[in-house]
Amino acid sequence: MLPSTEFALLRRLSLEQVNGRAPSMTAAVVRDGEVVWWAGRGAVDGAAPDDDTQYRLGSITKSIVAALVMRLRDEGRLDLNDPLDKHVPGTSFGSSTVGQLLSHTGGLTSESPGSWWERSEGGDWAALESSLATDALKNRPGSRFHYSNVGYGVLGELIARHRGTDWLTALTREVLDPLGMTRTTPHPRGKHARGWAVHPFADLLLPEPSPDAGAMAPAGQLWSTVRDLGRWTAFVGGDSGDVLSPDTVAEMRALATVDDGDAWTSGYGLGLQLVRHQGRRLAGHTGSMPGFLACTLVDEGTGTGALTFANTTTGPAILGLVADLIGIADEHEPNLPDEWRPTEVDRSLLPLTGLWHWGPTPYHLRLIPGGMLSLYPAGGSGRASRFRPVAEDEWLGLDGYYAGETLRVHRAADGTPRHLDLATFVFTRTPYDPAAPVPGGVDPEGWRTA
Template sequence: MAVAQAEGRAPSVVAAVARDGEIVWEGSATSVDGHGPDGDVQYRIGSITKTFTAVLVLRLRDEGLLDLGDPIGKHLPDTGVDEVTVGQLLAHTAGLAAETPGGWWERTPASERPELADVLGEDPYRHPVGRRHHYSNPGYTLLGSLVAKLRGAPWEDVLRREILEPLGLTRTSPQPEAPYAGGWAVHPWADALLPEQVEDLGLMAPAGQLWSTTRDLARFALFLAQGDERVLSAETVQEMRTPAAPLEEGDWDASYGLGVQVFRREGGSLAGHGGSLPGYLACLLFSADDGLAAVALTNCTSGPLMGALAGELLHLVAEAEPRFPEPWRPLPEVDPRVLELAGPWYWGTHAFGLRVLADGIELGPLEGRGRSARFRAEEDGTWTGLNGYYAGESLRPVRRADGALSHLDLGSFVFTREPYEAGAPVPGGVDPEGWRGLKPQGE
């Protein structure tokens, strides 16, 4: 962090690392002797605001008030982009322009954009709808207006009621609340400063308005990793950090989910979001697998690479203090009909193994890489795939008339206890003469 502040020529840098929901380290580096911001000092977080807006939209979806496949015109008619879907707006695949018409919206008064038509302009598209990832700030303005329309209240009020208060984010707000850091521009060729102006973003607020602290954002990162039933379920926050946008050529290690940036790394992935507004840079990153989160904030327009700093903080902890695995524990009780599923199965000649776990079952190839997935139990005795090729697919144990287990039906694939087992309903049938050798020629 000290290197980031010194080499980035930043008035101040503040950062924090959280592990399993607790802040385990925080610190700051500053240009003012005797004054170091702590985890309670607000900085503007820019586009990290988009992740908060995405949470509000997904709450509407989970309540059944909209579908991600809904065209935005179904809920916000006559915007000029009625055909784009809610899901495309969340993933920045709607083809909309990156910025608004007119002056740079981050440094001009909101009064210049009083209506959605002023945000979108007469030519809102830059790409065919749904074909590529193209980051769009106006797209998130539409989503904020969608939230306000369906909730019947301003975006800021819905945000406070549905996210900030339930999660205890008392130092996150649309307007700065003391103590907060003032924003600066640092001269590129001289060690001199210029104060940056602060604009209220108006309709653009859902794309970048918020102020927050490292402590609040670390708490928010825990929510994004684990979910909180008061806000969104664990299943929905996992959906948020699942890539939903096409990869850009040459950028195979980064993608975008639903309001969350996703980064591949060796052995896993990171998720989070960066942010910038004149006078401020911010980044929040977390690893759900490692239970780690890092937040880095600074009060200058350009300088330290906040994403690199947050990523390095995570890397240092993960490498130097790897997470202890949870102790293995046997199941408290075993259902005999589930235990009967365990063991080897064959899809054609491909050998698979099925394991019974505390939270479901896992089916995967016995050798090499292949179609592996976990499944959760359903009340009707079937199992639903949770990941990989079989995500959302149904696995059905099929029994004979006498109740004995016959085979597994997984999305029309038949898994048998023996390869091409005689008498099993293998599609296409099994040769009645069974397995045989290959006779030498002439015999």
């Protein structure tokens, strides 16, 4: 990036390291699938941290685990509406669905019973399940957002049962290795930061433990680096490689629940935290474990992402820092839009394009890249959606009001498109075409002055 941009980013990181009293911090900006800037402040073993220094990811682990659950869904091995009991039978909370566990709406207790799991050696699945035999559900499944570390321990067991191996082996084989995240590991390897607690009233440090969390490990065990987390940040932005389709990653980023009331500023999708900040919609995750903080976010609108690590239990405002890094990058060096170029389309679909009407409301239908359709109000506001083909003259809504709904094209005897049927709404070439099967019929006297 430009020297002026790099200095502004470095200054923001430096202020956070000082004000948050972090022994060390690293941060990076991600664009077009690459780390375009990174910096480190403070010291790890007497030297500045670099882009290959490992820190704990904490709960960012959950997002990576969620990607593997979505792979199982895309393979048809499970449905997000399946009750847990269908895949991990016999628990006391088997009515919670897979989707609810991913989005922290399954009602499960936030922490595993017994000793504080983040600072304790964890037991196996049998021990965790036994500890949850009673009083595991704190809320009615689906009724509200209630962050649950336990839920991701459970999802780790679900993965293990479907893959016939432990969750970490499956995760490494199917997500980490294909993305080139070879420095993301369950325990530190090579250069890594030690986790510290900083005394609240003196500039003193206390080492924090980093045990193996056992069955709770899918909630926050992993360690990673700037380079590896940069690759994951690009993944969340849609550069998903062969691990998931971009549409599935977009589904993970879609809002499933809010955690702050009516006018949401933060919420949760399927394994991803969602934040609205200064007009931006950001997706990613924060992470904390004793001795460590981490955060990764990507702006869905601009595609710019950022991340940070710190080796302190508390102090730096990591989410605000990462959001600011994205804002600085986009303000100083906004992305140029891709140049428009003509592209070949399925010309047999051209007769579908143009003006349609839902009742008296005009809509435009146009072909967009990827063989898809876009239907949007001619006035610019209202119900707009994109659609992908699923069968001849059938299209599936991808987003907006019509997400998941089917658009069907009905043709005249000569093959000319006559009307569209979209979730029972009939679109016609002219407003309320009397020749079309408009629900409720069209007054035979037609349009009039009064």
